Amino acid sequence: MNEDFAPLLVAWQRQHGRHGLPWHGTRDPYRVWLSEIMLQQTQVATVRAYYLRFLARFPTVGELAAAPLDEVLALWAGLGYYSRARNLHACAQAVAALGGFPRTAAALAELPGIGPSTARAIAAFCFDERLSIFDGNVQRVLARLLAFDEDLSGTRAVRALWAQADALVPARAADMPAYTQGLMDLGAGLCTPRSPDCAACPVASLCQARAQGRVGELPRKTKKLKRGRRESWWLWLRREPDGALWLQQRAATGIWAGLWTLPLFDTEADLQAVVPGAVLEPLPQIQHALTHLDWCLHPRRAAWQGQAAPLPEGRWVAPADWPAYGMPAPLQKLLA
DNA sequence: AAATCGGGGTG
DNA sequence: CACCCAGATTT
Structure with a gap:
């Protein structure tokens, strides 16, 4: 499993994954970072126009750092989770002061608004660091792949599955960008919450939930949201x-x-x-x-x-x- | 561990 | 309608 998964996913991503989004085809940490922050809990279709407007107005992290916070908030308006905009601005100023983005996930995660998953996404896409992201897509994809049935509402289970995720990354660091993108493409396009398309899945032969007929039950999350x-x-x-x-x-x-x-x-x-x-x-x-x-x-x-x-x-x-x-x-x- | 923080897409 | 989304931060 640990040796077979990554090559299948990487090959599938290169042939069938998403490649045309505005933040694709670059390893510029500024652009990758901007997209990752906007994409936190926010769907691709919603982000696209915001990303293009931000990039047009702030082509570099220095220009973003120099802008008034109010202008950043005005550009962010409608996207939601407005602490992201405040942290985005603070992070840009920190990066400008540092003279550039840090090149490891651990250092990136020290910056405002960059948590552990976002830090790993930037490190994987820009610097080939061999650590796994752990967003909602990955939790679902890997919970099914490994038939992981602990309750992902708890931190213990999350840590355990995340450790498994790190054990699955490609042996070759150069494959990390395609691998990371592939995890998200798989979760967004095929291994969806409801009615996943297992027939088209490149790793269906490895999927333990599928073998056990439990794809629909996983991942387990008991946390009830009450408004x-x-x-x-x-x-x-x-x-x-x-x-x-x-x-x-x-x-x-x-x-x-x-x-x-x-x-x-x-x-x-x-x-x-x-x-x-x-x-x-x-x-x-x-x-x-x-x-x-x-x-x-x-x-x-x-x-x-x-x-x-x-x-x-x-x-x-x-x-x-x-x-x-x-x-x-x-x-x-x-x-x- | 639980609460806070948007808005839209989806079945 | 409930659930989810390239989660992070605070309490």
Whole structure:
């Protein structure tokens, strides 16, 4: 098994794997790093356009490091997990100070936003380091390949499977990029969570879950995700006659960290208290799902006359300036 | 170990 | 609707 798996996967990747994505065909650690951060918990189709915009605006890590954080956040807006953007900027500055990216996974993992799996992806793609990535794809592919039936909700099981993953990497370091890409291509294209295409799998002959008829049961994960609920009222204050919007910047941590939004309130009474005389126009409520939260947003629109500030925090932003302000996805849709 | 942190794609 | 995605960080 340990000797047979990697050559089969590498050969399959070179012939049938993905090669045309914007971050493929390079070993530039800046480009690989940027793609890996964006791809954390985020699908390829979503990342593509963001990646191209980032690369066009910041062709080098130095230019990213020199940019204002607000501009990075504005470019990131809509992609989610905004601590990634903050860490991206901090990491770029650290790398610029170092004079370049470190060349080992261990050193890469010391940088902000680069965890153990991302560090190994960069090290494998750029520097041929013989260590395995361990993302969701790999957990699924290897749990099936090895019929690993421990519960991957626990750290013990994860460590055990990861150690097995490291034992499977190719003997030749030069094969690490194709191997690493192959693991992800296999997980994304064939060894999918539901209805995997075992008939097309290059390692079906080695797959122990398939031999045991247990592909559908693996990997095991008992961790139940339970979402809380929250309700908020959203004050859409529109200044007459120029249509400027009152926006507030979110705190540096928490939901939508660093982004700009309409003022949020826990109750409609709290919202009305800010604009005592105003007529509130109720707009259809918005259901917004976060990983740990079902959020029901109630937009209330009102007109505002004059230049005065309605709230102590925030500022008027004219429509022409909106693109420079990073807004969360539901607000982008609301304003569209 | 558990919680936090987005948004969209998928069956 | 639930589950997943080229996870990391904080508590």
